[in-house]
Amino acid sequence: MYLSLKKVLCCISLCLILHEGIATASTESNTVVAQPEVAEISTQLVAISDSAFGSVNQLLYTFLITNTSPTAIDLRNSVIQFITPFRLESIDGDFGAIRWPENKIFVSERHPKGYQNLLTLAYSVESSHIDDEQTSLKPGASIQLTFEAPLGIELEDVRTSLKLLLEPSPPMKVGQLLIKTPLPTEALLNRQAPSIEVFGENGYHQQVSLDWGQTYIIDQLPYGDYAIHTNPLEHYPGGRDQHVALTRKSPSASLSLEYERYIDTVTRFTITIPQKQESANIEKKIYLQNLTRGGLPLTKVINWGEELVLNNLIMGHRYRLWATSFTYNGTKYLPNITHKRPYEFTANHHSADKFSLQYATKSELNKTLVPILVEVTGLPLGARPLLSLKGTKMKRVYQYPISHAETTILNVISGKYKIQASVYSVNNKEFNPTISQNEIAVKEGKVNKISVIYKKVK
Numbered sequence: 001m002y003l004s005l006k007k008v009l010c011c012i013s014l015c016l017i018l019h020e021g022i023a024t025a026s027t028e029s030n031t032v033v034a035q036p037e038v039a040e041i042s043t044q045l046v047a048i049s050d051s052a053f054g055s056v057n058q059l060l061y062t063f064l065i066t067n068t069s070p071t072a073i074d075l076r077n078s079v080i081q082f083i084t085p086f087r088l089e090s091i092d093g094d095f096g097a098i099r100w101p102e103n104k105i106f107v108s109e110r111h112p113k114g115y116q117n118l119l120t121l122a123y124s125v126e127s128s129h130i131d132d133e134q135t136s137l138k139p140g141a142s143i144q145l146t147f148e149a150p151l152g153i154e155l156e157d158v159r160t161s162l163k164l165l166l167e168p169s170p171p172m173k174v175g176q177l178l179i180k181t182p183l184p185t186e187a188l189l190n191r192q193a194p195s196i197e198v199f200g201e202n203g204y205h206q207q208v209s210l211d212w213g214q215t216y217i218i219d220q221l222p223y224g225d226y227a228i229h230t231n232p233l234e235h236y237p238g239g240r241d242q243h244v245a246l247t248r249k250s251p252s253a254s255l256s257l258e259y260e261r262y263i264d265t266v267t268r269f270t271i272t273i274p275q276k277q278e279s280a281n282i283e284k285k286i287y288l289q290n291l292t293r294g295g296l297p298l299t300k301v302i303n304w305g306e307e308l309v310l311n312n313l314i315m316g317h318r319y320r321l322w323a324t325s326f327t328y329n330g331t332k333y334l335p336n337i338t339h340k341r342p343y344e345f346t347a348n349h350h351s352a353d354k355f356s357l358q359y360a361t362k363s364e365l366n367k368t369l370v371p372i373l374v375e376v377t378g379l380p381l382g383a384r385p386l387l388s389l390k391g392t393k394m395k396r397v398y399q400y401p402i403s404h405a406e407t408t409i410l411n412v413i414s415g416k417y418k419i420q421a422s423v424y425s426v427n428n429k430e431f432n433p434t435i436s437q438n439e440i441a442v443k444e445g446k447v448n449k450i451s452v453i454y455k456k457v458k
Contacts (some may be wrong), residue, residue, distance in 0.1 A: 329398050385402060
């Protein structure tokens with residue numbers, strides 16, 4: 001899936017239609033007026049699972065949307081709408097045999113009850129080229145919607161707010177970008193397709209694959225500021241990021257793609273990470289910033305005991321590299337490079353460059369530890385899922401295995417923690433946890449207690 005979904009300030013749909021010499025998504029006005037029709041559906045929460053990135057204060061929720069009407073529902077340009085108490089970062093799903101559209105725009109915007117989430121489904125080719133079987137939800141058929149959200153979300157409120165709108169989302173002001181690509185000047189360029197990334201407000205991010213010597217229109221973009229990044233090709237770095245603002249007075253903007261001069265090669269940089277298995281469940285990140293070009297740093301997730309290769313660094317450009325500290329089970333891990341004391345280097349393909357990331361450890365066991373009683377029921381014998389506590393105002397994480405009919409005593413430092421228990425799966429059976437509370441304020445001199453009940457769901 002080439003189009004990346006991220007949270008957007010406000011948006012409704014993006015349909016990039018490719019023609020000979022020009023790609024268009026036309027509108028007659030910069031104001032989209034819609035009167036959506038609500039489809040007849042039923043909704044059901046079917047799964048709660050661990051976050052894909054191992055976050056201890058996030059869970060992955062899956063809802064089932066079923067067509068209860070006597071006729072098929074055409075999902076082309078439809079909108080899935082629901083309310084959550086938190087702003088969502090992204091959304092995904094599983095449509096089964098139905099085509100999952102390449103172009104999707106996800107919106108999470110303020111609402112009197114929290115945040116209204118809109119997922120618009122737009123297909124990237126003309127309607128006449130789409131097989132109805134690929135876009136129609138037949139009577140009784142279902143699709144799945146999956147999103148990651150913090151602990152403590154009221155699931156029944158989310159389920160009852162789920163709606164499938166068969167017309168575009170509510171009215172909003174939108175503009176467009178006109179992208180011009182040059183003709184390839186070298187045979188090497190002719191064998192590679194250019195591509196861009198569009199960054200907008202509130203984390204909006206879209207990737208678009210282009211072709212040489214054509215003009216593309218990216219339509220239905222909400223008013224706001226955008227940065228357009230030209231992705232590098234082999235031997236040809238992309239030009240500097242371009243910035244535009246779409247407003248009521250200037251609803252459209254035009255720009256041309258540029259590539260820097262040919263270089264012999266782009267370089268690579270290798271980072272080695274030490275072995276440290278006891279905290280393998282903690283997500284660790286490094287940051288890489290191009291000082292020559294400027295702009296925001298790239299974020300990379302790293303794992304213990306591996307080598308991370310950073311490819312396509314531009315020869316002669318200056319880069320800055322750093323990592324962040326974290327605390328796990330009473331031990332603080334301090335990296336040998338930080339934002340205040342980063343590692344800087346110049347990319348050079350004539351010599352291989354390598355950096356060894358190291359962590360110094362500092363024990364917190366000299367601090368006063370407070371016990372937490374954890375009672376667990378519903379697990380099969382031998383099951384040992386993890387219970388995680390993550391500090392709400394500190395980079396401190398505790399993870400302990402728990403088991404059925406045992407009272408586990410956890411010793412932690414006083415403070416507020418988010419609580420998460422992992423799903424347990426065995427022999428195609430899944431046990432989902434219900435926790436007595438999503439957050440606990442651990443204090444000395446009081447009884448700190450957590451109850452976890454597991455239930456088999458399949």
